[in-house]
Amino acid sequence: MRSFVVRSIESALRRRGAASSNRRLFSSDSAPERKVAILGAAGGIGQPLALLMKLNPLVSNLALYDIAGTPGVAADVGHINTRAQVAGYVGEEQLGKALEGSDVVIIPAGVPRKPGMTRDDLFNINASIVKSLCTAIAKYCPSAVVNMISNPVNSTVPIASEVFKKAGTYDEKKLFGVTTLDVVRAKTFYAGKAKVPVADVNVPVVGGHAGITILPLFSQATPASNDLATEDIKALTKRTQDGGTEVVEAKAGKGSATLSMAYAGAIFADACLKGLNGVPDIVECSFVQSSITELPFFASKVRLGKNGVEEVFGLGSSLSDYEKEGLENLKPELKASIDKGIKFAKDN
Ligand SMILES: NC(=O)C1=CN([C@@H]2O[C@H](COP(=O)(O)OP(=O)(O)OC[C@H]3O[C@@H](n4cnc5c(N)ncnc54)[C@H](O)[C@@H]3O)[C@@H](O)[C@H]2O)C=CC1
Numbered sequence: 001m002r003s004f005v006v007r008s009i010e011s012a013l014r015r016r017g018a019a020s021s022n023r024r025l026f027s028s029d030s031a032p033e034r035k036v037a038i039l040g041a042a043g044g045i046g047q048p049l050a051l052l053m054k055l056n057p058l059v060s061n062l063a064l065y066d067i068a069g070t071p072g073v074a075a076d077v078g079h080i081n082t083r084a085q086v087a088g089y090v091g092e093e094q095l096g097k098a099l100e101g102s103d104v105v106i107i108p109a110g111v112p113r114k115p116g117m118t119r120d121d122l123f124n125i126n127a128s129i130v131k132s133l134c135t136a137i138a139k140y141c142p143s144a145v146v147n148m149i150s151n152p153v154n155s156t157v158p159i160a161s162e163v164f165k166k167a168g169t170y171d172e173k174k175l176f177g178v179t180t181l182d183v184v185r186a187k188t189f190y191a192g193k194a195k196v197p198v199a200d201v202n203v204p205v206v207g208g209h210a211g212i213t214i215l216p217l218f219s220q221a222t223p224a225s226n227d228l229a230t231e232d233i234k235a236l237t238k239r240t241q242d243g244g245t246e247v248v249e250a251k252a253g254k255g256s257a258t259l260s261m262a263y264a265g266a267i268f269a270d271a272c273l274k275g276l277n278g279v280p281d282i283v284e285c286s287f288v289q290s291s292i293t294e295l296p297f298f299a300s301k302v303r304l305g306k307n308g309v310e311e312v313f314g315l316g317s318s319l320s321d322y323e324k325e326g327l328e329n330l331k332p333e334l335k336a337s338i339d340k341g342i343k344f345a346k347d348n
Pocket residue numbers: 039040041042043044045046065066067068108109110111112113122126129133148149150151152153178179180181182209255256257258261
C-alpha cells in the first residue's frame with residue numbers, strides 16, 4: 001500500500017511536465033541534493049505539506065521549522081522510507097540551522113481566517129511573522145527560492161521583497177506568492193461544469209490571491225467547451241474567487257483550507273525543484289514581480305528554471321470582455337494591498 005502511494009505520487013508529479021529523457025535524468029536515484037525548509041511546519045497546512053514533500057523524490061533534506069510542535073511532526077514524517085532526511089527545528093534560536101543550505105523555503109506560517117474575516121484582516125499578525133522569517137532567510141539562505149503561502153499573499157509577497165531589498169539580497173526571480181490553489185480550484189470546478197476529465201484540464205488564473213483579485217481565465221481553459229453559457233462562466237469565476245471563503249465557512253471557525261493547500265503547495269514546490277534541476281518547460285501560475293500590467297506584482301503564468309522565474313508570460317491575446325472588465329476591476333484592490341505591504345516593510 002505504502003509503496004503504491006509513493007509510486008502514484010511520483011508518477012503524478014512526473015506526468016506534470018517532464019519529458020521522458022528528463023524523467024530518467026531526474027529519477028530519484030540521480031536527482032541532485034535539494035534541501036527544502038517549511039516554516040510553519042506544525043500547522044494545518046505545514047503538516048500535510050511536510051508529508052507530501054517527504055514523498056517527493058527530488059527532496060534530499062527536509063527541514064521542518066515552527067515555534068512549537070515540530071519535533072513530533074519530524075519524528076512522525078521521518079519514519080517514512082523515502083529519500084529525504086528529515087529534521088525538526090523549534091523556536092527562533094533554531095531557525096538559522098533550519099534555513100542554512102536551503103534551496104526552497106516554503107512559508108505557511110501565520111494565522112488563518114475565521115468566518116466573517118477577509119484575508120486582509122490577517123495582515124496585522126502575519127505581516128510581522130513574514131517580516132521576521134524573511135529577515136532570517138536573507139541572513140541564512142539568501143539564494144533560496146521562496147514560496148510564500150501566508151496570507152494576505154497580495155501583501156506578504158511585497159513585504160518579503162522589501163525585507164530582501166533592505167538586506168541587499170533581493171532577487172525578483174526567486175520570490176513567489178503561491179496561487180496554485182486558485183488554479184487547482186478553477187480546474188476542479190471547470191471540469192465538473194464542462195464535463196471533461198479533470199486530469200486534462202488547464203486554466204490560467206491571474207491577478208492576485210483574494211476575492212475579486214483572483215481572475216480565472218476560463219476563455220483560455222483547455223479542453224475548450226462550447227457548452228458553457230456566460231452565466232456558467234460567471235458562476236465558475238465567482239466560485240473560484242470565493243473558494244477560500246467556501247472552506248472557511250464549511251470549517252466553521254476551525255481554520256481555512258489546509259489539505260487542498262498542502263496539495264497545491266506541494267505541486268508548486270515540485271515545479272520549483274524541477275526548474276532548479278534544469279527540467280525544461282515547467283510552467284505554473286504564480287504571484288511574482290511583474291511588468292505585464294502597471295502593477296509591480298501580478299499573478300500570471302511563469303516559466304520556472306535554474307534561476308527561479310525564467311519568463312513571465314503575458315495574459316494571452318484573447319481575454320473575453322468579462323475577463324477584461326474583471327482585470328480592470330481588480331487593479332485598485334490589488335494595488336492597495338501591494339502598497340500596504342510595501343509601506344509596512346518600509347515603516348517597520
Ligand atoms: N496562499 C494560499 O492559497 C493559502 C494561504 N493560507 C494561509 O496560510 C497560513 C497558514 O494557515 P494554516 O496552516 O491553516 O494555519 P495554522 O494556524 O494551522 O498553522 C500556522 C502555523 O504557523 C506557525 N507559526 C506562527 N508564527 C510562526 C513563526 N513566527 N514562525 C514559524 N511558524 C509560526 C504556528 O505555530 C502554526 O503551526 C494562513 O495565513 C492562511 O491564511 C491558507 C490557505 C491557502
